[in-house]
Amino acid sequence: MTSAQTAERTDAFLAPLGGEWWRTAVIYQIYPRSFADASGDGIGDLPGVTAHLDDLQSLGIDAIWLSPFQRSPQKDAGYDVSDYCDVDPLFGTLADFDEMLAGAHDRGIRVIVDLVPNHSSDQHEWFQQALAAAPGSPERARYMFRDGKGLEGELPPNNWESVFGGPAWTRVVEADGRPGQWYLHLFDSSQPDFDWSNEVVREEFRRILRFWLDRGVDGFRVDVAHGLMKAEGLPDYIPDPEAGSMGGEEENVPYWGQDTVHEVYRDWRKIMEEYAGDRALAAEAWLPTAERTAQWVRADEMHQAFNFPYLSTEWDAADLRTVIDVSLRAFPGVGAPSTWVLSNHDVVRHASRLALTAENPQGHGIGPDSPGQPIPEVGLARARAATALMLALPGSAYLYQGEELGLPEVIDIPGDARQDPTWFRTNGERYGRDGCRVPIPWNADAPAYGFNTSGASWLPQPAEWATLARDAQSGVEGSTLELYRTLLAERRARSLGAGSLEWLEGYGADAVAFRNGNVSVVANVGSTPIALPDGIVIASSGPLAGGAIPADTTVWVVDQG
Numbered sequence: 001m002t003s004a005q006t007a008e009r010t011d012a013f014l015a016p017l018g019g020e021w022w023r024t025a026v027i028y029q030i031y032p033r034s035f036a037d038a039s040g041d042g043i044g045d046l047p048g049v050t051a052h053l054d055d056l057q058s059l060g061i062d063a064i065w066l067s068p069f070q071r072s073p074q075k076d077a078g079y080d081v082s083d084y085c086d087v088d089p090l091f092g093t094l095a096d097f098d099e100m101l102a103g104a105h106d107r108g109i110r111v112i113v114d115l116v117p118n119h120s121s122d123q124h125e126w127f128q129q130a131l132a133a134a135p136g137s138p139e140r141a142r143y144m145f146r147d148g149k150g151l152e153g154e155l156p157p158n159n160w161e162s163v164f165g166g167p168a169w170t171r172v173v174e175a176d177g178r179p180g181q182w183y184l185h186l187f188d189s190s191q192p193d194f195d196w197s198n199e200v201v202r203e204e205f206r207r208i209l210r211f212w213l214d215r216g217v218d219g220f221r222v223d224v225a226h227g228l229m230k231a232e233g234l235p236d237y238i239p240d241p242e243a244g245s246m247g248g249e250e251e252n253v254p255y256w257g258q259d260t261v262h263e264v265y266r267d268w269r270k271i272m273e274e275y276a277g278d279r280a281l282a283a284e285a286w287l288p289t290a291e292r293t294a295q296w297v298r299a300d301e302m303h304q305a306f307n308f309p310y311l312s313t314e315w316d317a318a319d320l321r322t323v324i325d326v327s328l329r330a331f332p333g334v335g336a337p338s339t340w341v342l343s344n345h346d347v348v349r350h351a352s353r354l355a356l357t358a359e360n361p362q363g364h365g366i367g368p369d370s371p372g373q374p375i376p377e378v379g380l381a382r383a384r385a386a387t388a389l390m391l392a393l394p395g396s397a398y399l400y401q402g403e404e405l406g407l408p409e410v411i412d413i414p415g416d417a418r419q420d421p422t423w424f425r426t427n428g429e430r431y432g433r434d435g436c437r438v439p440i441p442w443n444a445d446a447p448a449y450g451f452n453t454s455g456a457s458w459l460p461q462p463a464e465w466a467t468l469a470r471d472a473q474s475g476v477e478g479s480t481l482e483l484y485r486t487l488l489a490e491r492r493a494r495s496l497g498a499g500s501l502e503w504l505e506g507y508g509a510d511a512v513a514f515r516n517g518n519v520s521v522v523a524n525v526g527s528t529p530i531a532l533p534d535g536i537v538i539a540s541s542g543p544l545a546g547g548a549i550p551a552d553t554t555v556w557v558v559d560q561g
Contacts, residue, residue, distance in 0.1 A: 024497025042456030060488030063110035144184035219280035297336035338395035352409035355379035365431035388554035406480035
């Protein structure tokens, strides 16, 4: 089947799901390395995704987002792309991708692919050409090459630090063997930043967008969407050491959130609108406020932006009410849906994060020596309650693979097993993101807990995976998996994603209470029980007793009759 035939067939199938599906969709993030491994080499792959499409359908999600599977040396788990229009052999082939895409569409599941435009791999053909070319050449102009400071150019062009730790500049050796220019890499030195002021770069990404759209994908999640453009003159900047690594707490960062980046997404929006089937762009944009984030989803730009201010909010009723209020003003204020997210491949899983008792900036991760270690029972109760709260909110929601099993962050990963560049570039001072990326469990008694049949795993899986495996929870009343299935089914049946929020009074300062359609939602974020609303309980994140909602519990109640 050709890509054009695939696009035509899937558009026809998906059309009945409704226009602008992304406004209310529940989108499930798949981190392919850790989802399911059909080959048995210890690394997840696209055939593994295809093998579990029925499980995803039974969960009740609307779409999947695939983290990078394109060709890559895997220095940063695929976020270092060497060929944007091919599948890395680790994950399969383009034919495997087409089979997975068709299978998802057959089940009414849309497919969003990750796009990494801020930087490429240093193995990308363009960067290799740049290294071989002279300073000032067209080949170098596609990246951020600059002369150094100092008498011999021995100092970097500015003082910027990498998100992964250490300098954001690396000096190259020129063809004549002498030290030469420096290139910018906001992430690892193997990930050189493109120069998005160059029209050649912009045209190349138009080609890449069309390649995947022609194959029938339903949209793109855009990595580091607040990056790409840098401030004129590349001024020095020292970030707050306590801020998140992606800059979400800070204003006026010269490499994040520049106004000129919006030109790129206005251009991309025009390309998306060339295609039938209601394709969508979703921004990973770490910005200080929902109002700033909403600038990425104005009517002529992207369709969605991750609501990281919501993800970053503490388990505190007043703070939650505030961020929900602000979000429901900011995003609809520009004609976009609010999005809601609690976990992803870059943050500590919320089944652990919500029980931390010490500061933990985004990107630092947690390990055995981290302060404020989470209490597992508290973390799981809060995670279930937080999810029940989130899935009742109007707009679109994102889930991260394994959270439907209640997976916590894996803390005790040996140092010699860690893979995240952050761990290496900080000499072990930051644990990084490996703990949320451990391959997920499917079968309690199978090798690698059903991740594959060989028992291999690119990151070690903990023994507790046996009790959290999908088959150990499926059909078990009160399990986290069955809670997610109930929440997603009720959300869809009652059109909560397309609803509106009305705050409810009278439940006390420790409650987040609102009404969406005919569903009253009350989350007890405090430590003492609060009254249960009148009506029929259709979902509860935890056991109820004595007509009250215990601490760290959320309920959904509908009117009787």
